[in-house]
Structure formats: structure tokens, C-alpha cells
Amino acid sequence: MTAHDHEHSDLSPMELRVRALETVLGQKGYIDPAALDVLIDSYQTRIGPRNGARVVARAWVDAEFREGLRRDASAAIATLGYSGRQGEHMVAVENTPERHNMVVCTLCSCYPWPVLGLPPTWYKSAPYRSRAVRDPRGVLRDFGVTLPESTDIRVWDSTAEVRYLVIPMRPPGTEGLGEEALAALVTRDSMIGTGLPLSPPAKACR
Amino acid sequence: MSHTTHADLGGQPGHGRVLPEAEGELFHAAWEPRVLALTLAMGTTGAWNIDISRSARETLANYRDLSYYEVWFTALRKLLAERHLVAPDEADAGRALHPRRPLARKLMAADVPAALAAGSPTARPATTPARYAVGQAVRMYAGPVPHHTRLPAYVRGKCGVVERLHGAHVFADAHASGRGEQPQWLYTVAFDGAELWPDQKARGLTVSVDAWEPYMVAA
Numbered sequence: 001m002t003a004h005d006h007e008h009s010d011l012s013p014m015e016l017r018v019r020a021l022e023t024v025l026g027q028k029g030y031i032d033p034a035a036l037d038v039l040i041d042s043y044q045t046r047i048g049p050r051n052g053a054r055v056v057a058r059a060w061v062d063a064e065f066r067e068g069l070r071r072d073a074s075a076a077i078a079t080l081g082y083s084g085r086q087g088e089h090m091v092a093v094e095n096t097p098e099r100h101n102m103v104v105c106t107l108c109s110c111y112p113w114p115v116l117g118l119p120p121t122w123y124k125s126a127p128y129r130s131r132a133v134r135d136p137r138g139v140l141r142d143f144g145v146t147l148p149e150s151t152d153i154r155v156w157d158s159t160a161e162v163r164y165l166v167i168p169m170r171p172p173g174t175e176g177l178g179e180e181a182l183a184a185l186v187t188r189d190s191m192i193g194t195g196l197p198l199s200p201p202a203k204a205c206r
Numbered sequence: 207m208s209h210t211t212h213a214d215l216g217g218q219p220g221h222g223r224v225l226p227e228a229e230g231e232l233f234h235a236a237w238e239p240r241v242l243a244l245t246l247a248m249g250t251t252g253a254w255n256i257d258i259s260r261s262a263r264e265t266l267a268n269y270r271d272l273s274y275y276e277v278w279f280t281a282l283r284k285l286l287a288e289r290h291l292v293a294p295d296e297a298d299a300g301r302a303l304h305p306r307r308p309l310a311r312k313l314m315a316a317d318v319p320a321a322l323a324a325g326s327p328t329a330r331p332a333t334t335p336a337r338y339a340v341g342q343a344v345r346m347y348a349g350p351v352p353h354h355t356r357l358p359a360y361v362r363g364k365c366g367v368v369e370r371l372h373g374a375h376v377f378a379d380a381h382a383s384g385r386g387e388q389p390q391w392l393y394t395v396a397f398d399g400a401e402l403w404p405d406q407k408a409r410g411l412t413v414s415v416d417a418w419e420p421y422m423v424a425a
Contacts, residue, residue, distance in 0.1 A: 018237040018279060020300030022244060024292050028306040030251060034315035036243035042322060043242070049229060084325035089372065106216030106358050108260055109274070114325075118232050118242070124274045126221040133360060133413045134217045134403055142224040152410040157216065159356045160392055160416035161328040162372055188229045 048117030051082045052165060053186035055115055056197075057179045059092070060170045070094075073165065077115060087114035087163050093156060094167040095193075100151050101166045102139070102193030104132035105158040112163035116191060123192065133157055143194045166193045174200050209353050213264035217360040217403070238275040245278050250321060252310030254285055257382035261354035330389035332374035336419070337391065342368045343425040344395060346417065354382035357421045364401050365425045369414060370394040377418050390418040 011019070025031045055077055059066045068076035073090035077083065090112060093101040105111065106129045111119040122128050131139050136153045140146065147153070156164045168190040174182060177200060189195025215221070233239050249259060262281040263269070269277060286292040289307070296303045313321060338344055348363030356378045372392040380388035399411030 012235070012237070014235065014276070014279075015237045017297075018240050018244075021279075021283065021286075021292065021297050022240060023300045024296045024302055025244065025248070027302040028292065030291065030306070030309055030312065031244065031247045032312060032314045035247055035313045035318050036240065038315045038318040039243040039246050039322075040239040042318065044232065044239075047322070084323040085321075086325065088325040088327040089329060089375075091370075104216075106360070107211075107213055107356060108264070120227050120229075120231065121234070121274065122224050122227055125224070126215055126218075126270075127224045129215040130218040130221045131224070134406075136411065139224055143226050149410075152412065155411070155413040156394075157358065157413060157415045159358060160372075160378065160418070161375060162392070162394070162416050189226070194224075194226075 043113075043118050047082075047114060049115075049188035049191065050183070051080075051117075052112070052115035052188070052191045053183040054080055054179075055082070055092075055165065056167055056186045056191065057183035059167050060174075060182055061179055066094075066167075069167070077165075082114040084114050086110070087112045089162045090115075090165060091156075091162055092165050092167050093154070095169045097148075097169070098150075098152060099154055100147055100193065101154050101156065101164075102132060102136050103156045103158060103164040103166060104129060106130070106133055107157075107159055110158035110161075110163065112165050115165055116188060120188070139194065143189060145195060166191050168197050171197050171199055209261075209265065209351070211264040211354070212266065212269035214359050216358045235275075241275045241279045241282070245282050247313045248282065248286070250311055250313040253289055253291060255381055256326070257354065257376075257378045258384070259285065260378075261382040264354070328376040329372075330374050330376060330387065332389070332391065334391075336371055336393075338368045338393060338419070338422070338424065340368050340371065344368060344393075344422040345425040346395070347421050347423070351379075353379060355379050355421075357417060358415060360402060361395075361397060361415055361417075364397055366395040366397040366401070366414075368393050369396045372416070375418070377420070379418070379420070390420060392416055392418055393422075395422065 026033050059069055065076060069092040073092040077090055095101055109119050109124040133155050136155055185198040187195050190197045262285050263277050266280055283297055287294055291307050293304055343365060345365050346361045374389040375392040376387040377390040380386060394414050395417050396412050396414040402413060
């Protein structure tokens, strides 16, 4: 038995069905097989939540950029090189001590791809889509996050082609950090509103 | 034409807790990224639009039993079959059995970065003034919708306040039904938690949806 045969014997029924369709689409000339690899690679290496983290870090250090985000988030984000598919019409929503923002798509999985990449499985799942609009504090508990009772929650259901990016609050104790170090504190979940940014690493003892 | 969506989940009880995942976990099987890429590539050919694609997914009879990318794959096969691009016997056999049909475009590898960076903006020039203004109270349509729509059930009949105007956008309801773009004003309408969920204590909660003008009337 060749290695090739062995590989095929291990494939799941779904793997076989997808390969079958991909083969037909290629034979009929509807797709460029190489384009598939570029698409996948784009979302595995180039377009992901580190992009959004850079947007947030810039907003934390640059008041003019933050103002630009409020005025026209798509244009401000494009100045950092992020634009396009599933982020054509961006709105940035800023957390404050009084208000915490959370983003959901109850109808499918709308998500700001240019800044956050592909949505995580939980974002597309029935538990999150059903509960975020009704019990966001309960959802936050699932993520281990508790907000003060005095903080109101604002949920944005992405039902059209507008895409939302949460700008979390800058953590205390980060005054001396540069943009890159700040971006490292910005988690994906903090830009969806199901998490908070990380705390800065404690200073080592002398 | 009847239309039953299985994807309108907002507010439904009984779906259990959310299971968080680490940032790098994008796929859970080797075929999932292939389905993503096939769907994106075929989405650029002009054979259908994103609203037709969403409509095809949400109406799958077994939507609730399928994983996310199984939904995408099943809908992709359905769209291809409906347009006689790939017949079910071909998809099952894994080889072309019938002549190919012409398509408007084909996404080539070299064009992928530019295509992703450009996207498909849905904003269109407005041809009428907006009917509602920021701060105005509106009531959402509550009647039957016998076609694809982006008006979630949990806000139907509810009273909200216009919070933002986004200009005119391609109207998903028309676009999904092959009736053209029919751009309509798009608004962010915010609802008090107590209006949406009167039987629970929802203090300090505001929920908004993005709604096209035909979804609402002045309250």
C-alpha cells in the first residue's frame, strides 16, 4: 500500500465530500485551485485580530486617530492598511466606565474580518447568538468576566453590512508603554466585548 | 413563496453556555478551510450575491443539526445545483459529468489580495431623504415576512429609538430574492432591554439592530 492510499483511507466522509466538490469546481474551470490556498493563507497569517489590536493601541496613544475613528472608522482603519471584505462599513464603539459594548450577529456570523479575521466558533454558535442580546452579563460570566453593576451594557446586533469594533478601555499602569507593547495587551475577545484587555506584565523586582 | 429561517436565534432560550476558545483556533478539521475558500471563491463569480448565499444557508431544513462549515458546504452545493453549475451527481462522483456553464468572473490567485482589500461595499447614493431622524421613536414591523429578511424576530413590534443613520445601502430583502439592490436608508435602532425582555430584569441593557427603512414606522 502506498502512502497515498493510506492517506485516503483515513479521510472522514466530510473530507471526501469537500474534496469531491473541489475537484469538480476545478475541472469545470470555475475556480483557480491556487486561489484557494491564497485565501486560506490570508486568514491564517495576514488578516487576524493582531490587526485590530494595532487599531486599538493607536487609538489609545493618538487622540487625533481616535477622533478619526469616531468620525469615519473605515477611513481611519484604512490608514493602518486594513480594509475590505466584511469590513467595508466600520463603526468603532468605545468602552467607558459607564458603558461596556458587546458585538453579536444573531442572524448568522457577521464580523469585522479586516481587523479581527475569521470569527471564532463560539461567536457563530447558538449559545452566543441567542444569549448575547438577552443576557450579556451571563455571557460575560462564561468568559470569566464580571463588570461592575453600575456599568451599563450596550449590545450591537450586526444585522446589516455595518461591522463593529469595540475599543476597550486602556488598562491602568500602561502609561509608559509604547504602541507595540500596548497592542500585545489587546485580546481578540476585548474587541468583541466578551473580554477585557490584559494587564501589563508586573515589573520585575530589582 | 414560503420562507422559513432556522438562523434567527436572538433571545431564544435553551442553547446552553458559551464555550470560549483561544485566539488561534480557527478551524477544527482540515476540510473547514477548504469550504471557506471554495465559498469565498465561488462568491466572486457573480453566480449569486451574499444575500442569496445567506438565504440559502438559513433555509436549510437541517440547519440546526449542522456545524457552521457544514452549513456553508451544504448551501454551496444547493446554490451550485440550482444554477446547474454542478449537479448533485457530479458533486457526489467528484468529477465533471455535464458541460460547464459560463460565469461572469473567476478569482485568480494573483488577484486575491486586491479582491479581499476592496471588498464589496453596500453603500449607495440615496435617492430620497431619510424618513427618520436621530432621536426619533420608531416601531418595528411585526407582520409576516415571506422572504429572506434581516429584521430579527426579537425586535418585531418593539419600540426603539433611531441612534445613527448610515446612508442608503443595498436592501438585503430585495437583493436575496433576485429583485435587484433597491437601496434603502439604513439606521441603527436602539431598544431598552426592558422593552425587549419585559419578563426579566434587564436593567442597564440597551440592544441595537441595524434596520432598513421599510422595517419600521414612526411610533
